[in-house]
Amino acid sequence: MAEREQKKxxxxxxxxxxxxxxxxxSEEGEKIxxxxxxxxxEIDEVLETNAEDxxxxxxxxxxx
Amino acid sequence: MAITKTIGxxxxxxxxxxxxxESNPIAASSLLINAYLNAExxxxxxxxxxxxxxxxxxxxxxxxxxxxxxxxEVETHLVNAVLTNGAxxxxxxxxxxxxxxxxxxxxxVVLFDRAAELIxxxxxxxxxxVLPEEQNLVVYKNNSDGKGxxxxxxxNYLVDRLTPFSNIIAHATAHFITRQIFxxxxxxxxxxxxxxxxxxxxxITQRADFFEEEVGLETTLKRPIINTRDEPxxxxxxxxxxxxxxxxxxxxxxxxxxxxxxxxxxxxxxEDNFLPRDFVFAAPVQAMREVSYDLTLSEPLPMADxxxxxxxxxxxxxxxxxxxxxxxxxxxxxxxxxxxxVLNRWEHVLGALEDDPMQLADQLDWVAKYSLLNSxxxxxxxxxxxxxxxxLDIQYADLRPHKCLFNKLNVETIVNDEDATKAMVSPPEDTxxxxxxxxxxxxxxxxxxxxxxxxxxxxxxxxLRRVPxxxxxxxxxxxxxxxxxxxxxxxxxxxxxxN
Numbered sequence: 001m002a003e004r005e006q007k008k009x010x011x012x013x014x015x016x017x018x019x020x021x022x023x024x025x026s027e028e029g030e031k032i033x034x035x036x037x038x039x040x041x042e043i044d045e046v047l048e049t050n051a052e053d054x055x056x057x058x059x060x061x062x063x064x
Numbered sequence: 065m066a067i068t069k070t071i072g073x074x075x076x077x078x079x080x081x082x083x084x085x086e087s088n089p090i091a092a093s094s095l096l097i098n099a100y101l102n103a104e105x106x107x108x109x110x111x112x113x114x115x116x117x118x119x120x121x122x123x124x125x126x127x128x129x130x131x132x133x134x135x136x137e138v139e140t141h142l143v144n145a146v147l148t149n150g151a152x153x154x155x156x157x158x159x160x161x162x163x164x165x166x167x168x169x170x171x172x173v174v175l176f177d178r179a180a181e182l183i184x185x186x187x188x189x190x191x192x193x194v195l196p197e198e199q200n201l202v203v204y205k206n207n208s209d210g211k212g213x214x215x216x217x218x219x220n221y222l223v224d225r226l227t228p229f230s231n232i233i234a235h236a237t238a239h240f241i242t243r244q245i246f247x248x249x250x251x252x253x254x255x256x257x258x259x260x261x262x263x264x265x266x267x268i269t270q271r272a273d274f275f276e277e278e279v280g281l282e283t284t285l286k287r288p289i290i291n292t293r294d295e296p297x298x299x300x301x302x303x304x305x306x307x308x309x310x311x312x313x314x315x316x317x318x319x320x321x322x323x324x325x326x327x328x329x330x331x332x333x334x335e336d337n338f339l340p341r342d343f344v345f346a347a348p349v350q351a352m353r354e355v356s357y358d359l360t361l362s363e364p365l366p367m368a369d370x371x372x373x374x375x376x377x378x379x380x381x382x383x384x385x386x387x388x389x390x391x392x393x394x395x396x397x398x399x400x401x402x403x404x405x406v407l408n409r410w411e412h413v414l415g416a417l418e419d420d421p422m423q424l425a426d427q428l429d430w431v432a433k434y435s436l437l438n439s440x441x442x443x444x445x446x447x448x449x450x451x452x453x454x455x456l457d458i459q460y461a462d463l464r465p466h467k468c469l470f471n472k473l474n475v476e477t478i479v480n481d482e483d484a485t486k487a488m489v490s491p492p493e494d495t496x497x498x499x500x501x502x503x504x505x506x507x508x509x510x511x512x513x514x515x516x517x518x519x520x521x522x523x524x525x526x527x528l529r530r531v532p533x534x535x536x537x538x539x540x541x542x543x544x545x546x547x548x549x550x551x552x553x554x555x556x557x558x559x560x561x562x563n
Contacts, residue, residue: 036439040443042472046466046469046472047456048459051454051455052451055210055454055455058209060215061159062215062284063216064076064218
């Protein structure tokens with residue numbers, strides 16, 4: 001384990017910046033959450049309507 | 065000694081005809097490709113047939129064909145075309161398949177792989193015009209139907225014939241097992257025998273379940289981690305083509321970029337005997353799966369020498385050696401400037417994977433897909449065995465732009481669609497694909513067949529003339545650009561070539 005810790009690279013810059021700017025995170029967090037909600041609305045709209053039948057019908061011949 | 069890494073990717077796409085119970089995949093694939101060729105006939109993509117003269121997929125890198133092994137058959141009766149961008153578009157094993165032209169760097173591979181997607185999209189639109197109204201044809205860029213049937217996305221790398229194949233086996237196997245942490249496209253469930261989705265609800269790759277051997281000639285049965293097909297499509301005295309069958313088809317351009325960029329580096333280091341040690345896994349086939357099933361990326365794997373290493377640890381060492389290699393030997397054979405960018409992205413991705421893989425939802429396929437599935441599960445409170453999650457998994461790779469779930473996720477891109485649109489009809493400039501593509505653009509009527517290493521011209525009143533192209537890095541714009549400009553006709557070109 002000690003060896004693994006030693007090899008561990010510095011944490012990528014972005015995540016350290018996020019820690020420094022706590023108040024911005026919640027605003028940013030809200031924005032991400034609302035974007036995610038929009039995305040999920042969109043996914044619900046385009047997702048195959050009868051998922052079970054669709055999954056059953058998705059049969060491929062084996063290839064390489 | 066390391067030679068310029070000429071690289072190409074061949075993708076077998078999944079295909080469905082919707083709106084009918086009689087979906088014949090071979091007929092559907094032919095229809096898809098013919099619809100595209102017909103739509104383009106008067107435009108920039110004349111339909112020139114593939115030439116099978118030099119195809120021998122049964123040749124083995126080890127110099128023999130093992131008893132009982134099944135070399136793939138070459139099917140000559142199906143649609144098979146060469147495009148003006150130097151690519152090949154054909155039906156293979158009941159799938160439409162596009163092979164990119166030969167490229168010399170990871171950026172170009174991504175560019176022509178994206179061009180291939182755009183060709184598939186255009187083909188779907190063209191096919192729907194000829195199908196009855198209630199039917200439509202859909203192409204998927206994935207590798208499994210979730211029922212045990214897999215189809216491939218193969219990479220090809222030109223390597224020095226003098227490099228002992230055992231060295232390639234050693235280093236490439238270690239890379240193929242461990243690179244999965246950034247090359248995986250993600251999959252709901254598991255298709256390896258004896259496991260259920262209770263054991264593996266989600267895994268990093270589409271393909272790991274389908275590998276059963278360490279080394280072998282097959283590509284459709286008992287698939288090996290190292291495929292030994294010895295068919296260089298180039299001067300066989302000088303070159304091998306390493307045919308890599310373990311990879312996933314990626315929607316994420318970052319995944320494709322790193323997949324080919326890092327592999328080119330590992331192979332160049334192998335040719336130059338640069339790597340100070342081998343990473344020999346105790347059970348490579350098992351290790352492929354264990355890496356794919358471990359979403360925490362923390363489980364160390366048993367090595368042959370009794371120690372244990374994680375996929376990340378092996379990748380960090382490969383990165384460190386690659387940096388050193390490029391500093392000492394330059395980037396000439398591994399993609400030029402692009403190789404430096406590959407190194408930086410590779411480091412960033414390994415760092416983020418080690419810290420928290422979920423940071424890479426805007427970069428890597430498996431993380432983007434896993435993150436989407438988790439958000440969907442939260443919203444609808446569904447368990448992992450819910451059919452909607454499998455549907456999401458398939459639809460992630462649905463190439464119809466309005467249905468493609470990957471498209472909704474704002475994943476970072478490497479190339480832009482304007483350039484990729486040009487690459488649908490124009491070849492790379494720094495390989496023989498340039499000569500192939502440019503000749504097809506200029507003299508489609510006089511070219512009766514083409515393949516990777518030759519073109520056959522028919523000038524009408526004389527026997528057919530074959531122009532060999534055994535050197536993948538000749539026939540570039542620098543070599544033949546002026547020559548092509550100077551020739552009005554194919555006859556003039558052949559005369560100047562002394563053919």
